[in-house]
Amino acid sequence: xxxxxxxxxxxxxxxxxxxxxxxxxxxxxxxxxxxxxxxxxxxxxxxxxxxxxxxxxxxxxxxxxxxxxxxxxxxxxxxxxxxxxxxxxxxxxxxxxxxxxxxxxxxxxxxxxxxxxxxxxxxxxxxxxxxxxxxxxxxxxxxxxxxxxxxxxxxxxxxxxxxxxxxxxxxxxxxxxxxxxxxxxxxxxxxxxxxxxxxxxxxxxxxxxxxxxxxxxxxxxxxxxxxxxxxxxxxxxxxxxxxxxxxxxxxxxxxxxxxxxxxxxxxxxxxxxxxxxxxxxxxxxxxxxxxxxxxxxxxxxxxxxxxxxxxxxxxxxxxxxxxxxxxxxxxxxxxxxxxxxxxxxxxxxxxxxxxxxxxxxxxxxxxxxxxxxxxxxxxxxxxxxxxxxxxxxxxxxxxxxxxxxxxxxxxxxxxxxxxxxxxxxxxxxxx
Amino acid sequence: xxxxxxxxxxxxxxxxxxxxxxxxxxxxxxxxxxxxxxxxxxxxxxxxxxxxxxxxxxxxxxxxxxxxxxxxxxxxxxxxxxxxxxxxxxxxxxxxxxxxxxxxxxxxxxxxxxxxxxxxxxxxxxxxxxxxxxxxxxxxxxxxxxxxxxxxxxxxxxxxxxxxxxxxxxxxxxxxxxxxxxxxxxxxxxxxxxxxxxxxxxxxxxxxxxxxxxxxxxxxxxxxxxxxxxxxxxxxxxxxxxxxxxxxxxxxxxxxxxxxxxxxxxxxxxxxxxxxxxxxxxxxxxxxxxxxxxxxxxxxxxxxxxxxxxxxxxxxxxxxxxxxxxxxxxxxxxxxxxxxxxxxxxxxxxxxxxxxxxxxxxxxxxxxxxxxxxxxxxxxxxxxxxxxxxxxxxxxxxxxxxxxxxxxxxxxxxxxxxxxxxxxxxxxxxxxxxxxxxxxxxxxxxxxxxxxxxxxxxxxxxxxxxxxxxxxxxxxxxxxxxxxxxxxxxxxxxxxxxx
Numbered sequence: 051x052x053x054x055x056x057x058x059x060x061x062x063x064x065x066x067x068x069x070x071x072x073x074x075x076x077x078x079x080x081x082x083x084x085x086x087x088x089x090x091x092x093x094x095x096x097x098x099x100x101x102x103x104x105x106x107x108x109x110x111x112x113x114x115x116x117x118x119x120x121x122x123x124x125x126x127x128x129x130x131x132x133x134x135x136x137x138x139x140x141x142x143x144x145x146x147x148x149x150x151x152x153x154x155x156x157x158x159x160x161x162x163x164x165x166x167x168x169x170x171x172x173x174x175x176x177x178x179x180x181x182x183x184x185x186x187x188x189x190x191x192x193x194x195x196x197x198x199x200x201x202x203x204x205x206x207x208x209x210x211x212x213x214x215x216x217x218x219x220x221x222x223x224x225x226x227x228x229x230x231x232x233x234x235x236x237x238x239x240x241x242x243x244x245x246x247x248x249x250x251x252x253x254x255x256x257x258x259x260x261x262x263x264x265x266x267x268x269x270x271x272x273x274x275x276x277x278x279x280x281x282x283x284x285x286x287x288x289x290x291x292x293x294x295x296x297x298x299x300x301x302x303x304x305x306x307x308x309x310x311x312x313x314x315x316x317x318x319x320x321x322x323x324x325x326x327x328x329x330x331x332x333x334x335x336x337x338x339x340x341x342x343x344x345x346x347x348x349x350x351x352x353x354x355x356x357x358x359x360x361x362x363x364x365x366x367x368x369x370x371x372x373x374x375x376x377x378x379x380x381x382x383x384x385x386x387x388x389x390x391x392x393x394x395x396x397x398x399x400x401x402x403x404x405x406x407x408x409x410x411x412x413x414x415x416x417x418x419x420x421x422x423x424x425x426x427x428x429x430x431x432x433x434x435x436x437x438x439x440x441x442x443x444x445x446x447x448x449x450x451x452x453x454x455x456x457x458x459x460x461x462x463x464x465x466x467x468x469x470x471x472x473x474x475x476x477x478x479x480x481x
Numbered sequence: 482x483x484x485x486x487x488x489x490x491x492x493x494x495x496x497x498x499x500x501x502x503x504x505x506x507x508x509x510x511x512x513x514x515x516x517x518x519x520x521x522x523x524x525x526x527x528x529x530x531x532x533x534x535x536x537x538x539x540x541x542x543x544x545x546x547x548x549x550x551x552x553x554x555x556x557x558x559x560x561x562x563x564x565x566x567x568x569x570x571x572x573x574x575x576x577x578x579x580x581x582x583x584x585x586x587x588x589x590x591x592x593x594x595x596x597x598x599x600x601x602x603x604x605x606x607x608x609x610x611x612x613x614x615x616x617x618x619x620x621x622x623x624x625x626x627x628x629x630x631x632x633x634x635x636x637x638x639x640x641x642x643x644x645x646x647x648x649x650x651x652x653x654x655x656x657x658x659x660x661x662x663x664x665x666x667x668x669x670x671x672x673x674x675x676x677x678x679x680x681x682x683x684x685x686x687x688x689x690x691x692x693x694x695x696x697x698x699x700x701x702x703x704x705x706x707x708x709x710x711x712x713x714x715x716x717x718x719x720x721x722x723x724x725x726x727x728x729x730x731x732x733x734x735x736x737x738x739x740x741x742x743x744x745x746x747x748x749x750x751x752x753x754x755x756x757x758x759x760x761x762x763x764x765x766x767x768x769x770x771x772x773x774x775x776x777x778x779x780x781x782x783x784x785x786x787x788x789x790x791x792x793x794x795x796x797x798x799x800x801x802x803x804x805x806x807x808x809x810x811x812x813x814x815x816x817x818x819x820x821x822x823x824x825x826x827x828x829x830x831x832x833x834x835x836x837x838x839x840x841x842x843x844x845x846x847x848x849x850x851x852x853x854x855x856x857x858x859x860x861x862x863x864x865x866x867x868x869x870x871x872x873x874x875x876x877x878x879x880x881x882x883x884x885x886x887x888x889x890x891x892x893x894x895x896x897x898x899x900x901x902x903x904x905x906x907x908x909x910x911x912x913x914x915x916x917x918x919x920x921x922x923x924x925x926x927x928x929x930x931x932x933x934x935x936x937x938x939x940x941x942x943x944x945x946x947x948x949x950x951x952x953x954x955x956x957x958x959x960x961x962x963x964x965x966x967x968x969x970x971x972x973x974x975x976x977x978x979x980x
Contacts, residue, residue: 105873118922124916132908139901142882146897179894471932 077118084110088219092226097145098161100231104138104187104223111212111220119207126200126207128135133200136186136349137155146181148235167234179473181236188232191224194286195256198279204276206328210319213271217278218312222304225285229300230309233289241292249290250380256283258383260351262388265397271328272315273398274291277354280387281307286379287384287468288369294374294451301447303365306436310354310362312430316468317347320422324415337403340417344403346426351395356388361436364444483552484560486710495549495558498541498568505533506601513594520587526594527937530601532669534576537604541568548629553680559614559746562966565743565814565934567611573602574735577826577941582727584935585833588692589725591637594774600731603629608737611746616675617663619743622828623707625660626739627654630732634724643919646723653716657706664699667692667753680751689755697752701762704747707740710796721789721908723956726836733792734822741799741818742930748803756806764803764896770905776951778910784843785832788825791869794907795821797958801900802884803890812967816959818882820952822922825866827945834934845913850923855932861946864913868949875953883960 062301087107095098108131145161152169153159160166186313190197201221205213233240240246260280267273281303289298320343322328337344354358356367366388374381436443485491489940493500509529516522527635558564578600586596606629609622631654671693672683682691705713721729748759774794781787799821802813835858836843842873852859868877881904885897934942952959 101678102873109867109872113919116916123921127920128909128912128916132905135908136902136905143885143889143897143901146885147894150889251787302776358602418647477725 052286077114080110080113082113083107084215088206088215088223089221090388096161097149097163097166100163101142101145102140104141105135107220108138109122111208111216114212115204118209118212120479121207122203123207124443126203129200129429130204131400133190133197137152137190137197140183140189144180149179151176163231174199174373178238178239181232181239184232184235185240188224188227189252191280192221192286193224193279195252195259195283197281198260199338201279202272202275205271205278205315206271209320210315212311213275213315213319217274217315218308221282222308225246225282225289225300225304228289228299234454243291246290248293249444250287250377253283253286253290254278254380254383254387256286257387258390261387261394265390265394267394268289269328270330270398270402271315271318273312273330273394274318274428277391278307278311280391281354283351283387284369284384285365287373287380288365289382291369291376292371292455293372293375294455295368296376297451297454298444298447299365299368299370299372301365301451302368302440302443303362305443305473306353306361306365306433309429309432310350310360311434313346313350313433316425316429317343317350320418330398333402335404335406336415339413339415340403342423345405346430348399349430351399353397353437359434359435359437361440363437364440366462482549484549486556486558487553491552492557495560496819497544497550498537498572499564499605499612501540502533502537502608504607505530505536506598509533510595510598511603515906517594518592523586523594523596523706524583524840525754526597527579527586527761530597531576531579533601534572534579534604534830536857537608538569538572538576540564541572545569548973554676556676557615557618558612559776563742563811563815563976564612566963566966567738567818568608568713568814570612570738570742570818570955571604571607571735573819574731574738574822574826575600576726576832577945580937580941581730581826581830581833581962582725583937585727587936589637591725593636594860596633596636599629599633603633603731604735607735610739611742613743613746614677614750616668616677616680616747619747620658620662620665622739623743624658627658627707630728630736632729634720634727636728637725638886640723642723643725644723646720648737649716650720650724652942653706655858657703657713660699660706661703664696664703667696667699669696671696677747677750677910681753681800681935684752684754685752685791689752689758691909692759694737694755697755697759698745698762701759701766704744705766706738708744708796708799710766710800711773711793712766714770714774714793714796718786718789718795721792722786726829726833727812729789730823730833733788733825733829736750737792737796737799738822739812740937741803744834745803749811752807759800760804760806763800767800767804767896768899770794770800771899775903775910779906782844784845784914785829785836788828788832790798792825793911794903795825795869797903798881798884798900801886801896804893804896805887807887807891808895808967809964811889811892812960813880813887813961815966816883816963817880819959819963820868820876820949823945823948824865824877825873827861827942827949828869830938830942830945831858831865834858834932834938845917847920848914848917849921850918852919862944863915864946865916866914870908870911873953876949876956877953879953879956879960883963905928 084107087103087110090103091100094103112127112131115130116123119126149159149161152166156169158165171186190200193201205216208216233385258281260278260283264273264276264280285300285303285307288296290301291297318328321333325332348463350361353362356362368380370385373384402412484495486495497710512529513522513526516525534975544653549560551560559868561598566912585590602624606622606624606626610619611622613619613622631647631651633772634650635644637643665675668680671690672680674680674683689697702713706716709717721732752759771794774792774797778790780786781790799814799817802810802817805879806808832843835848848859848862851862866873871877871881881900885900888897916926
């Protein structure tokens with residue numbers, strides 16, 4: 051994930067070269083702050099530090115949306131901020147409670163991830179509440195179905211670079227949080243039948259609902275935003291599928307969704323810079339005018355649909371394959387989501403770049419510049435490479451998957467890297 | 482170093498900071514009785530008062546560093562780091578208020594330099610209040626402080642709202658003093674003493690008799706009025722709104738800090754055995770303050786009034802820290818008082834600077850585009866808002882974190898959850914200020930184009946903002962200090978019989 055973050059960041063910066071015309075200094079320094087927060091979240095092995103970074107990345111994103119966003123940016127920015135903060139503050143209380151509980155049993159006050167993980171068994175009766183707090187924070191971030199309403203607003207109003215990072219990386223923090231924190235800490239709650247059923251149901255609702263809403267969007271950016279809701283539903287399904295394939299698929303899908311949705315937002319941003327409209331109806335037939343752009347858009351859209359041979363397919367296939375053994379019915383319903391994905395993206399593609407070229411304004415669009423090609427090419431290479439030869443990536447995520455499953459199944463068994471009795475490294479109450 | 486509080490000399494030495502401050506107040510009063518006409522005279526009085534605060538601070542620091550302890554039982558005044566820490570917060574509030582006032586008084590044409598001695602006297606009252614080891618001294622300190630602040634609230638005689646504020650504050654304050662005094666009388670009747678530690682010893686090991694419980698209840702009501710906790714908050718918005726802005730800042734920081742320090746001391750030293758009696762009351766007041774303060778602040782347009790309601794909400798957060806009745810909780814109170822005090826002082830400083838003669842009407846919309854026209858001002862105010870919100874990286878977060886830890890350590894989860902949920906609500910009124918400054922276009926002619934900050938207020942605000950950021954990132958030393966200060970709180974009394 052760190053690699054994905056650091057790979058997407060220079061591309062977004064390169065992409066905003068032209069679109070950000072006011073207060074450039076502020077924008078780029080905020081982007082770097084955001085990068086700090088994002089990398090920090092993925093690297094943190096201390097819950098206090100994790101929380102700090104979790105919040106730190108809020109501020110730059112808030113400003114990026116609020117200052118350089120679209121017309122309705124103030125509303126989107128504050129909605130984004132309050133949603134995320136509501137979740138994360140409850141998570142903060144949960145962290146404190148957890149640390150205190152562990153301390154009262156073991157005598158050590160520590161925010162260390164490994165230490166807490168190996169002592170998570172002492173939480174007992176409070177575990178469901180703590181899980182609920184963690185799950186809420188991450189569910190808002192993902193976002194899972196009932197908490198998704200901030201996402202379309204934030205995505206649509208954010209500048210291109212903001213959307214890319216939101217979709218590419220920030221949403222993954224939610225699923226990453228489930229995989230890293232919420233489930234391993236409280237496996238007996240998270241994997242209990244009622245919770246599993248609820249999460250799978252929400253995931254499937256997210257898949258279908260996101261796809262259906264995407265189908266009717268007149269605004270291409272909103273369409274991609276809702277498609278993210280749908281795709282993240284697959285990731286959640288994979289996590290709760292609980293088999294090696296499904297978890298691996300979820301991880302794979304997180305990466306490939308970052309690549310293809312990031313690429314989609316970049317392309318939309320490029321189109322918007324030329325025509326200053328995101329309405330699908332304003333375009334049509336532009337494949338004749340901007341062939342290179344259209345080709346890339348088609349490839350990226352197909353990868354997002356999950357066409358075999360491109361990256362999206364691997365993750366979705368693994369998720370569906372892995373979850374089918376556990377939840378056949380849910381998986382069957384989820385599979386229709388792939389069909390819907392094909393429907394909304396292909397239909398949008400048809401209206402955007404094919405059809406008849408009837409709007410005079412579209413006849414003078416310029417094709418991609420060298421800079422824009424330089425932005426897209428690495429992403430395209432990644433998309434095709436991961437689709438044709440995913441083994442290197444799969445090999446790298448396999449140990450992580452194994453360890454995750456082991457930790458959750460064995461409940462109290464230690465992960466290999468567990469360190470015993472780590473001294474508290476963060477400020478807190480004295481023992 | 483040990484001081485015998487039984488001898489006059491010992492008591493005099495124990496009151497060194499307060500005495501220095503009172504002498505400074507009298508000296509400044511003497512000076513202004515000859516020179517009270519021009520702006521220059523007013524400035525002179527201001528700077529002289531600052532010197533007085535500094536002298537008192539040096540005295541306080543000397544006592545703190547020498548570790549002065551009472552020889553035997555502490556009578557009348559406490560000699561422990563908790564007192565010093567609380568007094569330091571009061572002195573910081575006074576210094577900040579004076580620095581902000583110097584330019585403000587000139588701009589508002591309030592050229593009556595008696596203002597500064599009043600601030601010094603109020604501060605001396607606060608220090609008595611925070612250091613009182615005896616209910617009588619506590620009452621004395623409260624009255625010295627309150628009477629001076631009543632006058633300060635009505636200082637802008639030309640403004641009817643200021644007069645309204647003073648009258649309201651006076652009536653309600655007198656009412657609260659009555660409750661407090663009656664409570665003291667009942668506690669005395671039940672225990673036969675007014676010394677806090679002796680009351681604690683009398684009541685230890687059993688539930689307090691009805692008379693003492695009634696007295697405790699009346700004391701809580703009196704303190705509730707002073708800290709503006711719901712349901713005793715009615716006066717606060719109007720008084721905060723009508724008073725001159727630096728005075729509002731002073732009330733929101735100094736008065737609140739002193740009253741909270743006294744409340745913590747009374748509860749922990751005199752009523753540790755009465756935990757079942759006062760904990761539910763404190764919890765109810767805390768929840769009501771947090772919910773009501775934050776929700777009503779959402780509906781405010783005027784920045785000053787919004788800050789007034791937010792200060793009610795912060796009283797709620799502080800009550801959450803009082804609730805555990807533990808040393809960690811007392812440390813959290815101290816830490817949060819400093820965090821909240823610095824931030825509030827700076828925020829009211831900004832309102833005073835930006836107000837341009839009508840800060841009652843200053844709304845978030847008036848700040849539109851400030852981020853582009855006056856980037857430093859906007860940055861500072863933005864940091865203050867984030868700190869009030871409790872955002873990581875600012876001092877406000879450390880304070881809230883400590884409160885949550887203290888409460889959770891007593892196995893209480895409802896209060897911290899209410900605290901964070903209402904904090905999220907508070908984002909709804911702190912963020913629009915930031916949004917207005919950075920995300921709205923500046924009007925063609927900004928009213929702040931020609932604004933020049935006086936070096937004094939700019940310096941006070943800049944130091945506060947710098948401290949908010951510095952202590953937000955690197956709170957280690959201060960955390961230890963707060964913990965140590967609070968740890969000594971109950972040494973003179975019987976051991977804490979809490980849960």
